Amino acid sequence: MPFLGEYRHKLDEKNRIAIPAKFREGLGESFVVCRAPKEHCLFLYSFSEWENVAENIKQHSKTEKERNMQRRALAGASTVDMDKSGRITLSKELCGFASLDGDIVSYGANNRIEIWNAEKWDAMLEEDFFCDEDEELEIQY
Secondary structure: OOEEEEEEEEOOOOOEEEOOHHHHHHHOOEEEEEEOOOOOOEEEEOHHHHHHHHHHHHHOOOOHHHHHHHHHHHHOOEEEEOOOOOEEEOOHHHHHHOOOOOEEEEEEEEOOEEEEEHHHHHHHHHOOOOOOOOOOOOOOO
């Protein structure tokens, strides 16, 4: 089941966030949180999806650039457990990396969930992120 949708909520003073109910079943009670490799947000993966991601990372560690991306993604990766209220606690380091400090956005990105600072999310969506006319993307919809 893909993760879909955008949910707005808050990071509390103990660095806890509530996982939206629609995402909980797909993640399970425990799952992996890590830094995004290219953006300043966090990725959440179920254990089964994390196995795919970890294998992909392992297969792409031949160049220095690939190893640096690997280090960035894996350095802060950890297993988190949801409490009975559907919340997880994030480390200070991960919150700092993603600038999480109040209003946040959880976004379902098909095989993962992304956690963003709400202001950065809104600014990113307002940017003109469409390609130049001569630039082609592989993604089509």
